Amino acid sequence: MFRSVPYKWLVATAFVMALFMEILDMTVLNTALPILGEHFDAETSTLQWLVTGYLVSLAVFIPASGWVADRFGDKNTFVLALAIYTAASLWAGFANSVTELLIARVTQGVGGGLLTPVGTAMLFRAFPPHERARASAVLAIPTTLAPALGPVLGGWLADNISWRWVFLLKVPIGIIGLVFSAVALRKGVRTARERLDVLGFLTGGAGLATLLVGLERGAREGWSDRPTLALVSAGVLLVIAFVVTERRVQFPMIDLKLLGNRMFRLGNIIMLPAAGATMGALFVVPLMVQTSMGLSATESGLLTMWQAIGMLVVLPFTNRVFQRVGPRRMLAGGFAVITLSQVGLALVEAESSLWLIRSAMFLMGMAGAFIMVPVQAAAFSSITPLETARASALFSTTRQVAASVGVALLATTLTVRMTSHLADLAVDASATTRTAAAFAAYQDVFVVSALIAAFGVAVSLLVRDHEAAASRGPAPVPADPIEPAVEPVEATS
Numbered sequence: 001m002f003r004s005v006p007y008k009w010l011v012a013t014a015f016v017m018a019l020f021m022e023i024l025d026m027t028v029l030n031t032a033l034p035i036l037g038e039h040f041d042a043e044t045s046t047l048q049w050l051v052t053g054y055l056v057s058l059a060v061f062i063p064a065s066g067w068v069a070d071r072f073g074d075k076n077t078f079v080l081a082l083a084i085y086t087a088a089s090l091w092a093g094f095a096n097s098v099t100e101l102l103i104a105r106v107t108q109g110v111g112g113g114l115l116t117p118v119g120t121a122m123l124f125r126a127f128p129p130h131e132r133a134r135a136s137a138v139l140a141i142p143t144t145l146a147p148a149l150g151p152v153l154g155g156w157l158a159d160n161i162s163w164r165w166v167f168l169l170k171v172p173i174g175i176i177g178l179v180f181s182a183v184a185l186r187k188g189v190r191t192a193r194e195r196l197d198v199l200g201f202l203t204g205g206a207g208l209a210t211l212l213v214g215l216e217r218g219a220r221e222g223w224s225d226r227p228t229l230a231l232v233s234a235g236v237l238l239v240i241a242f243v244v245t246e247r248r249v250q251f252p253m254i255d256l257k258l259l260g261n262r263m264f265r266l267g268n269i270i271m272l273p274a275a276g277a278t279m280g281a282l283f284v285v286p287l288m289v290q291t292s293m294g295l296s297a298t299e300s301g302l303l304t305m306w307q308a309i310g311m312l313v314v315l316p317f318t319n320r321v322f323q324r325v326g327p328r329r330m331l332a333g334g335f336a337v338i339t340l341s342q343v344g345l346a347l348v349e350a351e352s353s354l355w356l357i358r359s360a361m362f363l364m365g366m367a368g369a370f371i372m373v374p375v376q377a378a379a380f381s382s383i384t385p386l387e388t389a390r391a392s393a394l395f396s397t398t399r400q401v402a403a404s405v406g407v408a409l410l411a412t413t414l415t416v417r418m419t420s421h422l423a424d425l426a427v428d429a430s431a432t433t434r435t436a437a438a439f440a441a442y443q444d445v446f447v448v449s450a451l452i453a454a455f456g457v458a459v460s461l462l463v464r465d466h467e468a469a470a471s472r473g474p475a476p477v478p479a480d481p482i483e484p485a486v487e488p489v490e491a492t493s
Contacts, residue, residue, distance in 0.1 A: 008126040010184040012138045015119040017177035021170045023146035028154035032166045035158045040098045057109020060205035065117040066390030075185045077118045085111030086174025093168035121392040132471045133322040133377035151301030200245050200253035207238030215408035255390045263467045267379025268398045273456030274371050276406025283407045288442045306358040310365025318373040326465035327374035334370035335456035342450035346443045350435050381471035413448050417441040
């Protein structure tokens with residue numbers, strides 16, 4: 001049926017559908033939380049676990065995804081993950097209590113934790129090294145559209161139809177993706193014979209999950225909160241134990257030796273300011289326009305959509321630019337523009353035109369395309385096919401941590417600066433004065449975000465274009481580089 005279509009585009013289609021569904025889920029829920037609270041008569045702190053529980057489950061299974069894909073085959077793992085995710089979405093849509101909904105969300109996290117790293121590995125195996133910038137551009141489509149559509153779509157569905165459709169909406173996409181993947185994808189080769197690194201799974205999964213919960217609580221409750229300090233401390237200790245374990249065992253769950261590859265190591269470091277600044281800003285801007293400028297959730301979503309528009313405008317040209325100028329200048333230029341966009345947001349005041357925010361978001365989206373495409377292509381340029389699954393698991397873990405740290409850092413800055421600015425006001429200060437103080441706090445936040453992006457410029461200058469040569473220009477590989485049908489290696493127990 002699909003013989004006339006190059007296999008790499010079949011993999012891209014399957015992964016784009018799955019990734020779009022997953023990222024849409026992560027953004028569409030937030031605007032529906034107040035309506036869920038009314039329906040289940042639940043407090044905000046309880047509802048927050050619908051988000052946190054998913055992230056925790058995601059964090060536990062992302063590190064294990066590389067071993068699972070190598071042990072059972074990437075197609076089998078991808079199809080199973082997609083089936084789990086789709087079934088859990090259906091379950092969530094028919095949940096009759098917050099507890100049942102939370103269990104469904106945790107189950108979704110199991111599928112999501114396997115889905116993205118394994119799908120990324122499949123994509124980078126399907127595209128030859130010199131076409132991985134094009135593969136990264138394909139990945140940027142769902143990662144751009146889903147966050148843009150999510151808040152608007154979630155608010156509209158919850159307001160006009162039912163909160164259940166926030167979850168049920170993704171079921172048809174999941175079923176189509178599941179059938180397509182089962183029919184179109186080739187049977188992957190199993191490359192791992194070793195047992196699961198149980199100690200690594202426990203320390204890595206528990207450490208990352210505990211750290212994410214601690215960061216989320218710290219941003220919400222403050223860093224003097226004792227449970228927060230306990231969670232972060234425990235998370236750090238578990239991560240240290242994980243690193244020690246992975247360096248000593250013969251078959252580690254995540255191969256930290258991959259970080260010995262200079263380009264891959266730099267790619268992971270670059271993800272910290274890339275995901276941190278972008279996700280942090282996307283978290284703060286809706287708060288600012290809704291709480292201090294009086295915009296509705298739908299209006300806020302339409303405003304932040306300009307970030308997606310900026311990325312979509314640039315995406316068609318990123319591969320061509322990457323091939324021509326290389327990753328170093330693209331990355332440095334992208335981070336410089338993100339820095340400029342954050343400076344623009346720091347200039348926003350109560351009477352500012354919304355076009356100032358739209359322009360800053362548009363610039364941030366354009367720059368994001370010039371960062372995400374080259375960083376992924378260059379980072380994986382010298383990763384071998386056998387290393388791809390575990391490299392993808394490590395890269396996905398870095399991205400998840402970076403996004404969480406970025407949101408926590410900017411949320412903490414907002415809390416601290418808001419408290420400071422409001423404390424300086426007189427008790428009988430007018431509403432206008434208080435609004436000005438709130439905007440001063442937001443301005444401080446965007447200055448911090450600009451500094452994070454400026455750090456990205458500095459790190460980008462360490463990149464050497466020649467180290468990513470394999471991801472640029474013609475390469476002596478077939479146009480369709482996937483291995484021919486090979487009888488899978490039977491995994492031993």
